[in-house]
Amino acid sequence: MPHEILIATESDLRQxxxxxxETVTTVEDAFKVLASGTVVMPPILSMAIEAANGEVxxxxxxxxxxxxxxxxxxxxxxxxxxxGLPSLNGLMILFxxxxxxxxxxxxxxxxxxxxxxxxAGAVAAKHLAPASVRTAGVFGTGAQARLQIEAAxxxxxxxxxxxxxxxxxxxxxxxxxxxxxxxxxARAEADPEKVVAGSELVVTTxxxxxxxxxxxxxxxxxxxxxxxxxxxxKNEIEPGALAAADxxxxxxxxxxxxxxxxxxxxxxxxxxxxxxxxxxxxxxxTHPGRQNDEAVxxxxxxxxxAQDTAIATLAHKICSARGVxxxxxx
Amino acid sequence: MPHEILIATESDLRQxxxxxxETVTTVEDAFKVLASGTVVMPPILSMAIEAANGEVxxxxxxxxxxxxxxxxxxxxxxxxxxxGLPSLNGLMILFxxxxxxxxxxxxxxxxxxxxxxxxAGAVAAKHLAPASVRTAGVFGTGAQARLQIEAAxxxxxxxxxxxxxxxxxxxxxxxxxxxxxxxxxARAEADPEKVVAGSELVVTTxxxxxxxxxxxxxxxxxxxxxxxxxxxxKNEIEPGALAAADxxxxxxxxxxxxxxxxxxxxxxxxxxxxxxxxxxxxxxxTHPGRQNDEAVxxxxxxxxxAQDTAIATLAHKICSARGVxxxxxx
Numbered sequence: 001m002p003h004e005i006l007i008a009t010e011s012d013l014r015q016x017x018x019x020x021x022e023t024v025t026t027v028e029d030a031f032k033v034l035a036s037g038t039v040v041m042p043p044i045l046s047m048a049i050e051a052a053n054g055e056v057x058x059x060x061x062x063x064x065x066x067x068x069x070x071x072x073x074x075x076x077x078x079x080x081x082x083x084g085l086p087s088l089n090g091l092m093i094l095f096x097x098x099x100x101x102x103x104x105x106x107x108x109x110x111x112x113x114x115x116x117x118x119x120a121g122a123v124a125a126k127h128l129a130p131a132s133v134r135t136a137g138v139f140g141t142g143a144q145a146r147l148q149i150e151a152a153x154x155x156x157x158x159x160x161x162x163x164x165x166x167x168x169x170x171x172x173x174x175x176x177x178x179x180x181x182x183x184x185x186a187r188a189e190a191d192p193e194k195v196v197a198g199s200e201l202v203v204t205t206x207x208x209x210x211x212x213x214x215x216x217x218x219x220x221x222x223x224x225x226x227x228x229x230x231x232x233x234k235n236e237i238e239p240g241a242l243a244a245a246d247x248x249x250x251x252x253x254x255x256x257x258x259x260x261x262x263x264x265x266x267x268x269x270x271x272x273x274x275x276x277x278x279x280x281x282x283x284x285x286t287h288p289g290r291q292n293d294e295a296v297x298x299x300x301x302x303x304x305x306a307q308d309t310a311i312a313t314l315a316h317k318i319c320s321a322r323g324v325x326x327x328x329x330x
Numbered sequence: 331m332p333h334e335i336l337i338a339t340e341s342d343l344r345q346x347x348x349x350x351x352e353t354v355t356t357v358e359d360a361f362k363v364l365a366s367g368t369v370v371m372p373p374i375l376s377m378a379i380e381a382a383n384g385e386v387x388x389x390x391x392x393x394x395x396x397x398x399x400x401x402x403x404x405x406x407x408x409x410x411x412x413x414g415l416p417s418l419n420g421l422m423i424l425f426x427x428x429x430x431x432x433x434x435x436x437x438x439x440x441x442x443x444x445x446x447x448x449x450a451g452a453v454a455a456k457h458l459a460p461a462s463v464r465t466a467g468v469f470g471t472g473a474q475a476r477l478q479i480e481a482a483x484x485x486x487x488x489x490x491x492x493x494x495x496x497x498x499x500x501x502x503x504x505x506x507x508x509x510x511x512x513x514x515x516a517r518a519e520a521d522p523e524k525v526v527a528g529s530e531l532v533v534t535t536x537x538x539x540x541x542x543x544x545x546x547x548x549x550x551x552x553x554x555x556x557x558x559x560x561x562x563x564k565n566e567i568e569p570g571a572l573a574a575a576d577x578x579x580x581x582x583x584x585x586x587x588x589x590x591x592x593x594x595x596x597x598x599x600x601x602x603x604x605x606x607x608x609x610x611x612x613x614x615x616t617h618p619g620r621q622n623d624e625a626v627x628x629x630x631x632x633x634x635x636a637q638d639t640a641i642a643t644l645a646h647k648i649c650s651a652r653g654v655x656x657x658x659x660x
Contacts, residue, residue, distance in 0.1 A: 009660045045375035075430025100405025107660040330437040
């Protein structure tokens, strides 16, 4: 018996799904349910294809209360730029959580991942950053540097952005893009310590394999969201910083232990506070969040299948309502 | 930069890909490479959705020498028949092994899985069954009962088929289908022992959770392919039979230990011959296969991602050559 599925391409999805408060709320809801312990989220399936300097990850999660569950496939082939192709690609498939039938194919080339990743940064900033943020800093100059700042600005409308990157020209470009996009002041800052010193909110978005944000730079009233590390070799935050902060929060503790900043801290013997609280627990209030304006908080984001299910569900809702994408009988 | 992908539906694929010797050879090639130790095949990602009596499995494998790798998503939602829907569904995605870009989407509702599963049965029969098979037996009356017999007949053109199932009416239907399809004699047999006694080749295709083929029924010149068990609770072959056979072969030893007949034999303490040989090693000749017409052989098939990559690669080749399916710029 054929049934109809929705197929949406990257350009369809760019038209339909934006980084806005609805998106942030959808991802926030996913973290809430994640905290309830009822989400089913298997370990990430990961395969390396060394011959092509490539890898592919598959993530999924079932969130009770969501009509569907997404399976996301994210290939990363790091020689692609030599061929004029982007390194990162991929697609999401949304299945009915009632029947397992395919509801939608999102041929997004990673766009929905970009959006749901940035939205998680906004959830972290909303619940952990000081109530008032005048200056936000960002480490890194790529797509997530721009999107994380845009997302954080939805929940903390700061006036100024400081951008640090290894490549100062790219940092200047990134700052110019941010300034144009948000209509606020943004500039490159060559000294990462000054970025942290001058900011109440810092987002690290790099693929660093050695710390770029030092423990001694932590200052009262700082929140750091570290979203760059999503693999066992990556590390942006000096290991001692996690325990030195008043509150360190994981998106998913089991993932952060192997893929996030927590891995480096554990490996260095610098974390001895047991299993850290998760972002969802802070969102729902089962774990206390920021206690006062002077607290130092750190949130470690490795990316969860729950976010994928959330963004795919939202994309399906919007595309269906607006008639975006095409239908196919399968 | 948009690129073009192929999208093929189940009806496209039924038109393009058949259970024939080309298909069997493609799957046989995958087993050969699997035996070489160069295949990258991560553990299956599996997620249960208990609220809907559902589960979803994701399999993949990279086979050196194949241009692409498949990721297969197989949902099984076992309350679907109440809704008039099939329990099993799913799709395969073929990615370029050079760039990670999507080459093709096969919205096959499990058709390619049916074909590659049956083709593996043919590979097992080709390399392990006695050279001359006059009668083949099958346990089970579903789609795989029909397809496994059809596949085995490609490599052992037997004259007669005996079908056993718990439901005798279904067994009679299955036998009638086989007779019509292959133009040979086929009949239901109510006594499973008689099926085994009268056959040189037996394929078990059930979801049994307790043995239905007894050790004492093994007789000289018998080959058994057990393909029903693909989960930790399933078991078709009496545990002692594996060690009692002259040769017991796994499609993938690590999978059979947890999902196949080997699991039950290990749990019962009835297997003490170490890591069993794999089908690919028999195909390539690195492990001896059947030694003589009197030997008893058993092959345990749990289903491998390598088969999925093989069948998806073949489907892509055929669809592209014949212009089957549609193209989409993504």
